Amino acid sequence: MMIPFLDLSSTNYCIRDELFLAFDRVLSSGQFIVGPELSRFESEFAEYCQVKYCVGVGNGLDSLTLILRAYGIEQGDEVIVPSNTFIATWLAVSHTGATPVPVEPDTRTFNIDPKKIESLITPKTKAIVAVHLYGQPAAMDEIITIARKHSLWVVEDAAQAHGARYKGKPVGSLGNAAAFSFYPGKNLGALGDAGAVTTSDFALAEKVRLLTNYGSKVKYHYVTKGFNTRLDEIHAAFLRVKLQHLDNWNRIRSNIAEIYLNHLSANELKLPYVPNWADPVWHLFVIRSPQRDKLMEALTSRGIQTMIHYPIAPHCQPAYIEFAHKNQTFPIAEAIHREVLSLPMGPHLTTKDAMLVSETCNEVARLLSNTIRFLTFY
Secondary structure, rough: EEEOOHHHOOOOOOOOHHHHHHHHHHHHHHOOOOOOOHHHHHHHHHHHHHHOOEEEEOOHHHHHHHHHHHHOOOOOOOOEEOOOOOEEEEEEEEOOOOOEEEEOOOOOOEEEOOHOOOHHOOOEEEEEEEEOOHHOOOOOHHHHHHHOOOOOOEEEEEEOOOOOOEOOOOOOOOOOOEEEOOOOOOOOOOOOOOEEHHHEOOOHHHHHHHEEEOOOEEOOOEOOOOOOOOOOHHHHHHHHHHHHHHHHHHHHHHHHHHHHHHOOOOOOOOOOOOOOOOOOOOOEEEEEEOOOHHHHHHHOOOEEEEOOOOOOOOOHHHHHHHHHHOOOOOHHHHHHHEEEEEEEOOOOHHHHHHHHHHHHHHHHEEEHHHHHHHHHOO
């Protein structure tokens, strides 16, 4: 029996009737772009995140890019980003013409280390992007304190953290604005690409909304050079359905994570660390092992599907060859990317599944560890 890393089919099938009703509602309306479903979803998601405004966009990368553009970030500017993140965080900065300035992560949480930020701030720095990686909130109070000291914008990359909380407050409400992705595999996922911006800044929300629609408030009148990146009615309708189930799905993820944390061996594997102020939503459950590739291969052979998020750090990618040219290295991020392995996680898993994953991981990790000790001895 295979335990899949993620099973979207079974999760979506459980709410199949609700999704069909939503589809029929949109089909019958004849409105497919910028209609009532989008307006209602924006209101509902803004309320969920405890902010005043939500603007639906085409995808998560666009949501982050549009925030930065709306704040006037452009060529010649610098934006602080984590060295350990999905490349979209960096791409959003690059698409404004600005330069991403990487900061190494806290080795316990994998999120950006606030203690390393201030030394990299220059007169060109305009914003800090705080990524809530794997669904765990970043250390926002420290980040915001630094940002206020230097008059910088704080932008949350909440693409993996729908429903997570920091000191009781929902992500998406912590910085000046937040970017969400609703890619199908996210905790709150559409049935295609989609994203949103959340904020309590009216001017920012209006500028983002303008940019999503060609730079137009009134049809055929364009006040700025905008884009075409809108959240379609059909995805908005599906997201409205799924939003009602999000908290329950996140509880299931938390229960699975609790089993992993209680039963995986911390002797052979490095387990996630959760600060007492964080309520993560476990978009991913990521362990570390110096023998990651062998561990992954052995688990696959035993019917447990795993994934690597992410195998290559952004600064090591050909897209950012300039970092190699400048001999810039980020050893903490590089070590993390060599060792991380994501275990099965999602509402499709049962307690029995989680126990089997834990037991199998422990067995394989012990075998690999004993093999290393044997080879070292001889």
